[in-house]
Amino acid sequence: MLRPERMSKVSVAGSKGVMPTVIERIHELNLVHLSDYDGSWQGFDNGNPIEGADDASEKLVTVRALESSLELSEDDTAPGTIDDDWEARLERIRTRINELDDRRGELREQLRDVEERIDRVAPFAELGIDLDLLGGYESVDVLVGEGSVSDVEAALDSADEIRAYETFTGGDVVAVVAEPTEDADTDALVDDALVGIEFARHPVPETEQSPEDYVAELEAERDEIEGELDEIDAELADIKAKEGSFLLRVEEELTIEVQRAEAPLRFATSDRAFIAEGWIPADEYERFVEGLRDAVGDSVEIEQLEIADYEEHEHGAEAHTGSGGDDGDGNGGEPSADSETEQPAQRKAATDGGTRQSGQGKGAVTMDEEPPVILNNLTPAKPFELLVKMVSQPKYSELDPTLLIFLTYPFAFGFMIGDIGYGILYMLMGWGAWKIFDSDAGKAVGTIGIWAGAFTILFGWLYDDIFGIHMSDVGLGFIPLAGTLDKGLQATDWAIFWIIFSIAFGLIHLNAGLILGFINELGHSVKAAVYERLSWILAMNGLFVWIFSLHMVEQKPDFIVGTTEEAVLYDFMGFAGLPEIVGIIGLVAFFAGSALVAVGEGIAGIFEIPAWAFGHVLSYLRMVAVLLAKGGMAFAVNLLVFGAYETPEGYTYFNYPGFGITEISGYEYAELTPEFVGLVHAGDGPLVSAIAIVGAVLVFVFGHILVLLLGITAAGIQMLRLEYVEFFQKFYQGGGEEYDPFGHEDREEATSTSAQPQAD
Structure with missing residues (x-):
């Protein structure tokens, strides 16, 4: 999950006589991410396109131009078929569309002239x-x-x-x-x-x-021109309806033909032989071999040159014979034109069948590049790959943060908004986006919205909130666990508790990033891992272990540690603080980590210690700010609509004995004077009361829509900032190449695949 799929470097070599068949089968398999030959081997050049490539490219340009003229999209058509006389049919369509297009251009020019006159x-x-x-x-x-x-x-x-x-x-x-x-x-x-x-x-x-x-004469001329334009548009629409599927099918076939014909440009070729290399998923190697053997038998030599390790991927630029030494012809490992036909056998002998880990054995990988990346995530987490790719594709050698974003982003979003009503609307918005958009990115956005809405409902249930109103106030107080938590709008202890909770969440999140960074660095340099990642792990955690310890407790804020009435953790959880000795150990860890930073990064690292060890954690307090701000905005909307009334327990939202609602806890504001009756009771007389009630409905609807939309920009963007700036900064580089196999996905298959609710 945290690692991409393991990739294998494969090589195919043979005589140029079988090259077209090999290309066709590789294209059908849709497995190989081809490597580009750089022209560095003696006796080998980049190949030339297969005969007919120019003609196919020209026809493809024609078809796409016709599709543009018809404003054709895949959604407008069904899969088409191609007959033997498709070229003649295409020419007839091209001729007629060009005639109509030219005439339409002339008429539009005439129309502009008439309108100007x-x-x-x-x-x-x-x-x-x-x-x-x-x-x-x-x-x-x-x-x-x-x-x-x-x-x-x-x-x-x-x-x-x-x-x-x-x-x-x-x-x-x-x-x-x-x-x-x-x-x-x-x-x-x-x-x-x-x-x-x-x-x-x-x-x-x-x-x-x-x-x-x-x-009047000019208007009659204009009407005549517009009528002729309508006739042309109708004929083009008829052509689109009748020939659209055919054109899309021709485009698909020509695209395949052009891809196959131009494939030799990426191969190493001589007068009589070719060599092609590329990457495939390691577990697909057997299927790849079987597919080629079925097509050409033993006419080609197939090797698995390496199975790439996840450490930094580095190869030597050795000759393609694989031994790095003499190839048997005295050429120092560089194939000569005279030995082309013997190279497959030589390469096979040199690699002993060839399956190896990178850096092992004597075989050489000659077309040297980083393996492409196929992200390997659980199905529910796949849509969150979009948030990672918005920054950059992960490298093959680094850990993929998608799973951690899946675990943290919707959770934090739901915590900050925490309202059943808003959560339902967020889920509906996400579902709508998933239904409307056909692209993988659009469906991923929709699925992310559904996840965020689900956690918003979960926290809204625990907060006992639905559009800012406690469920217990409207007769739903019997729901289990409802009201277990409080947003802290009036309960100061809860607000302080959420501050500490946000700090704890930040520590967990940042530690995850630093640990991922430590693992990434460890793959190629223990020294870098210690100085650049372990140092910050010690410094940051040591500082906060000391802060939450009983060491020098008198000098720390009362709400953090201790057993006083202000100590929130003690009041909520019975936690007075870590033992004093643990705090001293934490302080030692902080200074040890700071010393490692100073050694590894010099004077610049010392100046970064306050930000990395303390400031980045405090950045997570924005979660509490959004929680209180959105809760306060929802409360303000409801206050305008329902008003506040004084009761023996304090001020409350609304009091409707006629509905059996006589005691409502709501949000108590003892300093609210005089009491505000709210828009629903602001009227004096039937007409004014009706207007006031309509106004109350509008304020309630549009006020909560505003809070809903601001919740997306506040909670959504603020959590993205924490992911990208605080979390990614600890380990992520990106810059990997996405796996793009040489092949073609059938339109019908692609259509059925796009119906899946997750982005692949």
């Missing part, structure tokens, strides 16, 4: 002046536009070259007819006069029709 003539329709009256004059200048009439007239009055003018208005449109003086130039006369004011000029359309008739 309508927009240009619309202002003239507001004027109510025939268009032929707005142009063709030699002795006067005419201009139409939009602007302030007063500004236009003021500018014209001040123009020396204008003898007289007249303005006509209609809506925001202004038409100006101006007569120049004898010595003035009529060209751009009004334009020059209006420089400096805001005035948007409209060119006069060239037509003898009235504006109304011209607009």
Whole structure:
């Protein structure tokens, strides 16, 4: 669970005559994460694509372009079939879609032109002046536009070259007819006069029709174009319905063909031989061998070069013959062109059948890289892999934190919100996301929401809260364990207890991260594990062991340790504190850890001690802050709706003798004066009471929706921060490569797989 699936490096070598068959079978097996040959071996180059690759790629581009034109998605179609004449059928579809697409482009261009002309003539329709009256004059200048009439007239009055003018208005449109003086130039006369004011000029359309008739003609032309566009869209929709499944099936087959044809680009090849390497899950090796043997028999040599250890993965760059020495031809381990056909046998002899652990034996792994990663988690934890991959894919050599996130994230979320009503809604939101989204990520988000909602319900049950109201207040106090815990809004002891609980949770969480980091470092350096991880384990735990001990108890806050009334742990659990000697040992551990930090990290590490040993733990107090804040917001909403009433026991939410609810504990606020009756009782008379009740319902619904949504941003994001910043910082690097086998998943199989409730 904490480790990815163990991976095995395999090699396949043979003559180029069987290479197409080998590629086809490897693709069908969908097991091998191919390694890329780097061109470093003498006599071997990267292979060339198989004949027909260019043609298949060209057809694939065509099919995808057609799918884009049809806006085709897998959800719109059922699995299709391919006949022998599929190329002719594809060409007919391509020709027709291109014709329709070209015609649609022309019509859209015409439509834009018509709409622009309508927009240009619309202002003239507001004027109510025939268009032929707005142009063709030699002795006067005419201009139409939009602007302030007063500004236009003021500018014209001040123009020396204008003898007289007249303005006509209609809506925001202004038409100006101006007569120049004898010595003035009529060209751009009004334009020059209006420089400096805001005035948007409209060119006069060239037509003898009235504006109304011209607009009507253009609108008829627009309707005709839109009708033709609708016909084209309908024909494309018909093609989509009839040929969509066929196109998707062709795309699938061409994708497979292109993948197979381009596979040799990743192989090491010579004139007569090829060598391919890649990674497979170690427990799939036998199936891999059987699959190849069924296809090509003994025509290829198959080796399991190594089963990768989980420590830092390092290989030597030795020759592919596997011995690291002479290959029998005097070439120092580098295969020559003359010995190509003998290499499979030589390599087999060199590795003695070849199954080994990394770093053992004499066989060589020549295409050197980190093994790809297949996360190996319990089914309920798989959706939480998304939260890990949001940071980075784990390396093969490091521990996977998915299981720990699964154990901590929904638990902490539920603790911070703790309300049955909100929990039910969170579960419904998660279920909705799981149903709506088809992607693995979308379904993972939905499943995480369901888990978070379930723990919110669990803690809400223990807190005795449903939308901020105690279940015991509405006649449900008989439910077992309900009210076992208290959020601490009015009970100070509970609030202090949750502070200590959050610190304890933080210590457990951070220790888990440091231990994982210690294990990761131990795999390649004991010194690094001690100085970089064990040092902080000693320092942090030693400090808090001392804090919760009876050593120097007089100098510590009363609520942490002791037997006084303020000592919450003693009051709740009978725990007065760790023995004094344990505290002294903890203090020694703290100083020992600090010394290791100073030795391993120098002066910079010393300055980090307050943050790592103390500050990071206190970061978990944000859990208490969210708990009290969200509980307080829910209480405030209910207070506005139901009000508060004074009882012999103190102030309470609401008192409804008519419903048999006469004694309600609620949240007591003795300092609340005067009492607030709440919106449900704020009305005076039938009409005002009805309005007040409607207002109370709206405040209750939208107020709790607000608390619900803020709960996602507060509890969800704050816990993510604790996971990523505090927890991951102790051990996680990431940067691994995800397992991506050479092959193709059938559409029907993928569709059935996507129905699973967890992200694989």
